[in-house]
Amino acid sequence: MKFGGTSVATIERIKNVAQHVKREIEAGYDVAVVVSAMSGKTNELVGWCKEAAPLHDPREYDAVVASGEQVTTGLLAIALQAIGIKARSWQGWQVPFETDDAHGSARIQKIDGTRMLESFARDREVAVVAGFQGIHAPSGRLTTLGRGGSDTSAVALAAALQAERCDIYTDVDGVYTTDPRIVSKARRLDRVAFEEMLEMASLGAKVLQVRSVELAMVHNVRTFVRSSFDNPAQPMPGTLICAEEDIMEQPVVTGIAYSKDEAQITLREVADKPGVAAAVFEPLAAASIVVDMIVQNVSADGATTDITFTVPSADYARAMDVIEKRKAEIGYKLVQSAQEVAKISAIGVGMRSHAGVAAKAFKALAERGINIRAITTSEIKFSVLIDVAYTELAVRTLHSLYGLDAA
Amino acid sequence: MKFGGTSVATIERIKNVAQHVKREIEAGYDVAVVVSAMSGKTNELVGWCKEAAPLHDPREYDAVVASGEQVTTGLLAIALQAIGIKARSWQGWQVPFETDDAHGSARIQKIDGTRMLESFARDREVAVVAGFQGIHAPSGRLTTLGRGGSDTSAVALAAALQAERCDIYTDVDGVYTTDPRIVSKARRLDRVAFEEMLEMASLGAKVLQVRSVELAMVHNVRTFVRSSFDNPAQPMPGTLICAEEDIMEQPVVTGIAYSKDEAQITLREVADKPGVAAAVFEPLAAASIVVDMIVQNVSADGATTDITFTVPSADYARAMDVIEKRKAEIGYKLVQSAQEVAKISAIGVGMRSHAGVAAKAFKALAERGINIRAITTSEIKFSVLIDVAYTELAVRTLHSLYGLDAA
Numbered sequence: 001m002k003f004g005g006t007s008v009a010t011i012e013r014i015k016n017v018a019q020h021v022k023r024e025i026e027a028g029y030d031v032a033v034v035v036s037a038m039s040g041k042t043n044e045l046v047g048w049c050k051e052a053a054p055l056h057d058p059r060e061y062d063a064v065v066a067s068g069e070q071v072t073t074g075l076l077a078i079a080l081q082a083i084g085i086k087a088r089s090w091q092g093w094q095v096p097f098e099t100d101d102a103h104g105s106a107r108i109q110k111i112d113g114t115r116m117l118e119s120f121a122r123d124r125e126v127a128v129v130a131g132f133q134g135i136h137a138p139s140g141r142l143t144t145l146g147r148g149g150s151d152t153s154a155v156a157l158a159a160a161l162q163a164e165r166c167d168i169y170t171d172v173d174g175v176y177t178t179d180p181r182i183v184s185k186a187r188r189l190d191r192v193a194f195e196e197m198l199e200m201a202s203l204g205a206k207v208l209q210v211r212s213v214e215l216a217m218v219h220n221v222r223t224f225v226r227s228s229f230d231n232p233a234q235p236m237p238g239t240l241i242c243a244e245e246d247i248m249e250q251p252v253v254t255g256i257a258y259s260k261d262e263a264q265i266t267l268r269e270v271a272d273k274p275g276v277a278a279a280v281f282e283p284l285a286a287a288s289i290v291v292d293m294i295v296q297n298v299s300a301d302g303a304t305t306d307i308t309f310t311v312p313s314a315d316y317a318r319a320m321d322v323i324e325k326r327k328a329e330i331g332y333k334l335v336q337s338a339q340e341v342a343k344i345s346a347i348g349v350g351m352r353s354h355a356g357v358a359a360k361a362f363k364a365l366a367e368r369g370i371n372i373r374a375i376t377t378s379e380i381k382f383s384v385l386i387d388v389a390y391t392e393l394a395v396r397t398l399h400s401l402y403g404l405d406a407a
Numbered sequence: 408m409k410f411g412g413t414s415v416a417t418i419e420r421i422k423n424v425a426q427h428v429k430r431e432i433e434a435g436y437d438v439a440v441v442v443s444a445m446s447g448k449t450n451e452l453v454g455w456c457k458e459a460a461p462l463h464d465p466r467e468y469d470a471v472v473a474s475g476e477q478v479t480t481g482l483l484a485i486a487l488q489a490i491g492i493k494a495r496s497w498q499g500w501q502v503p504f505e506t507d508d509a510h511g512s513a514r515i516q517k518i519d520g521t522r523m524l525e526s527f528a529r530d531r532e533v534a535v536v537a538g539f540q541g542i543h544a545p546s547g548r549l550t551t552l553g554r555g556g557s558d559t560s561a562v563a564l565a566a567a568l569q570a571e572r573c574d575i576y577t578d579v580d581g582v583y584t585t586d587p588r589i590v591s592k593a594r595r596l597d598r599v600a601f602e603e604m605l606e607m608a609s610l611g612a613k614v615l616q617v618r619s620v621e622l623a624m625v626h627n628v629r630t631f632v633r634s635s636f637d638n639p640a641q642p643m644p645g646t647l648i649c650a651e652e653d654i655m656e657q658p659v660v661t662g663i664a665y666s667k668d669e670a671q672i673t674l675r676e677v678a679d680k681p682g683v684a685a686a687v688f689e690p691l692a693a694a695s696i697v698v699d700m701i702v703q704n705v706s707a708d709g710a711t712t713d714i715t716f717t718v719p720s721a722d723y724a725r726a727m728d729v730i731e732k733r734k735a736e737i738g739y740k741l742v743q744s745a746q747e748v749a750k751i752s753a754i755g756v757g758m759r760s761h762a763g764v765a766a767k768a769f770k771a772l773a774e775r776g777i778n779i780r781a782i783t784t785s786e787i788k789f790s791v792l793i794d795v796a797y798t799e800l801a802v803r804t805l806h807s808l809y810g811l812d813a814a
Contacts, residue, residue: 011458045478051418052482053489060488063496064481067474071452074471075459081467082460089470093500094547140501 001167002034002131002154007228008072009039011079018079019232020169021126025085030120032127032161034154035076037068058103062133062144066092069130069150077128087126090116093142097134097153105146106134108153111160129157151212159219166221167238168208169228174239175200175207177404178256182392185405189254190237193244196254199347199381208241216241244349252350252357253402256395260388262292263316264341264373265323266308269333272299279330280307283322289315293343293383295374304333308374310385313339341373342391345383346398358382364401370394408574409441409538409561414635415479416446418486425486426639427576428533432492437527439534439568441561442483444475465510469540469551473499476537476557484535494533497523500549504541504560512553513541515560518567536564558619566626573628574645575615576635581646582607582614584811585663589799592812596661597644600651603661606754606788615648623648651756659757659764660809663802666750667795669699670723671780672730673715676740679706686737687714690729696722700750700790702781711740715781717792720746748780749798752790753805765789771808777801 001024003017017033024031036042045065049056073089080087095116099106119125131150134143145152151168158166173188175197180186192200194217201210207225216223226238244250270276277296284291292310299305311319316339323335351357358377365372365384370393374385386394399405408431410424424440431438443449452472456463480496487494502523506513526532538557541550552559558575565573580595582604587593599607601624608617614632623630633645651657677683684703691698699717706712718726723746730742758764765784772779772791777800781792793801806812 011455014459048418048478048482049485052421052485056485057488060481060484060496062481063484063498064478067477070474070477071455071471074467074469075455077467077470078456078459078463081464089467091470091549142498 001031001169002150003036003169003228004150004171005036005039005042006171007169008035008076011075013228014072014075015079016232017076017169017228018083018085020228020235021080022083022085023232023235025124025126029164030124032116032129032157032163033076034129034131034150034157035069035072036131036150037065038072041068041071059141062103062142066130066133066142066144069132073128073130077126080126080128085126086123087128088119090127090129092130092133092153093135095129095157096137097156098137099134099143099145101136101139101141101143103136103141103143106136106143108134108145108156111156113157113160117161129153148209148211151209152215155212155215155219155221155223158221158223159215163221165224166216167224167226168212169226170207171227171229172207172225173227173230173236174225175241175255177254178395178399179258183256183396183399185399187404187406189239191240191242191247192254193247193250193349194241195244195349195380196347197241199345200255200257213241222246250350251348251403252354253346253348253398253404254350255347256398256402256404257345257347258391258395259343260391261313262310262341262343262385263313263319264308264310264338264385265319266306266336267323267330267332267334268306268336269304270307271331272303272305276330277307279326280309280323283326284311284319287318287322289319289322293374293376293385295376307332310341310343338373338387340388341385342388342394343383343385344391344394344398345381346402347381348402349380351380351382360401361398364397365394368393368397370397408438408576409557410443410576410635411557411578412443412446412449413578414576415442415483418482420635421479421482422486423639424483424576424635425490425492427635427642428487429490429492430639430642432531432533436571437531439523439536439564439570440483441536441538441557441564442476442479443538443557444472444479448475448478466548469510469549473537473540473549473551476539480535480537484533487533487535492533493530494535495526497534497536499537499540499560500542502536502564503544504563505544506541506550506552508543508546508548508550510543510548510550513543513550515541515552515563518563520564520567524568536560555616555618558616559622562619562622562626562628562630565628565630566622570628572631573623574631574633575619576633577614578634578636579614579632580634580637580643581632582648582662584661585802585806586665590663590803590806592806594811594813596646598647598649598654599661600654600657600756601648602651602756602787603754604648606752607662607664620648629653657757658755658810659761660753660755660805660811661757662754663805663809663811664752664754665798665802667798668720669717669748669750669792670720670726671715671717671745671748671792672726673713673743674730674737674739674741675713675743676711677714678738679710679712683737684714686733687716687730690733691718691726694725694729696726696729700781700783700792702783714739717748717750745780747795748792749795749801750790750792751798751801751805752788753809754788755809756787758787758789767808768805771804772801775800775804777804
């Protein structure tokens, strides 16, 4: 079980978490609970580090911020004992969660669950585990996994313990076919394939960290997304994220994602020769600008082509600056751009075995007068770039088109 | 060097601490700095534990409260690096400070300073050490030393590293001949013997934890008490607490201490037979009431005697309750008590070699009309119990009498 910062923000909520754990113990499970820092605490600690020095040693940053989860583990263990459940806290270095030494964004290398499994076998003691943190064994220094790392801690621990499942408790009750705030007929999905969840996570449906979904996929950890605000005695089932083959009746499209924070840049009449893409994208990468969609069509005249790409809105001005300064090296004729664009994506592993899925969408959007600026596709998703004003209309159109509307 | 909670209460103050450390580094010393949690943090953490469950597992309490010092170590290391001083944080379990498993009030058993000394030798890296905490090695669980434990951490580490000295920075600039708030002529002492400091610490001069002074005495750690609010570039010398033989011209009396939070209880006509003292004091101990002064005079009639003792004012009502309930077992005739009493003590290792030191005091107090209710003496101090209204007059009288007044 994993509970995030909002679920452990107060002692009252920590007591509620204890009730969720109690239910699983009474159902006969051995339980490890991974917890984040109390909501707001990590920001406070990060703020102090910055105040002490804007550029600070990431090893010391890790020592400071790892204290947040330590507090929560002790408090939840106390709350569990108070309702008659055996429990103890485990810090990252106690388990241990061994990581590399990339302080501030360390990667887990090895988890030794032996002692935890012994304590389950001995007296069914609940393991309350600090998420987000680990230890670099050669130096003995504390490490953290970076923001959202507690999801990753939970999935990695579930894999190490060969857990039957990993329940990620959050402030929503599952993964939806699309954002319920803009489509009232959005439905909670019972099951989503790992690959679909990966696309949804990276496309803006902020339920789970991308890293944790990758890890769950690699180790085939059956992961539930459920709500910590449910009545602990009668929780909702949530959404199971699992292997594709565990989903019997796979719909063609599982969900519609969107992202409004996009800006589009198009280079006209770029010389169509080897190395030109590198000339465009290497300087952007050097400036730490993450490029998302890239569209380059086959040259019509054999000499020049157009390249379109998107960047986060926040990086638009810097990206334009890079492109304009590099005009001579890249050798384009004209740069056109649009800041008010949105990316709409349809995701579904069923696309692999169905033809014409995207074509249906192009037709439906055209019928509603929505102009498609650019298109990209992969095996299990396609994305279109449109004017931001049409975002909601486009999402609703595709949601209905692929039969996702609730009855 | 050791800095308490008020000295590290804000990032600004932590930066000031860094300047103190820098001065010592520039003077050529290798430095270990022991820090407490930011002022108020430990209370917040303790409050959360109580809210989670009034009776809580002390092992989990330790995990929660030990996080406070962890934060400070990282922040001070960052502040030191920002001014060009090599530094790293050391948690109790990293050094390690090995303790017993008396969670919440653990005792240090062993400190391995090998790696710290290596880091001094290699590149003069400042060790920023979490005070108050340790690890119970067999279980791998975090422990804390109890309130004020950071002083003890500092002295113990100084002993383990065979440090030249241990500087305890606090909010006063040293140890005084008496409380400057009631005697304007009180003087800062340049040197105090360990034995004297022990008496002063336990008699109400709240500068250093008693445990840390005991430890300094056993390991002969030269300990300075100095102010963290001095200008770091030109600090005041403070008071050196050292072995008696390091003090050349030992005055007969070094300081006058007082305690107003005393209540006196006198049992009249107690049977003068073996076991009667136990009958009085065992039930008080069982009720966790700390008895301070105990006076029992030689019986006049050979059959009965009077027993007088003092307890903290806060425990007065409970103590009277215990005594009255046990009247039959103890077998006294009458109980008399006074709540408005104060204990005045004069301390000095020089008393060992001077006769009549106390007698002078009795005479001086009598001349000012101060009635002495009870007297106890030891090798290096004597204490008198008087009406609380005469506290200031008595302290000033003895301060002048023994030549302690500033010129």
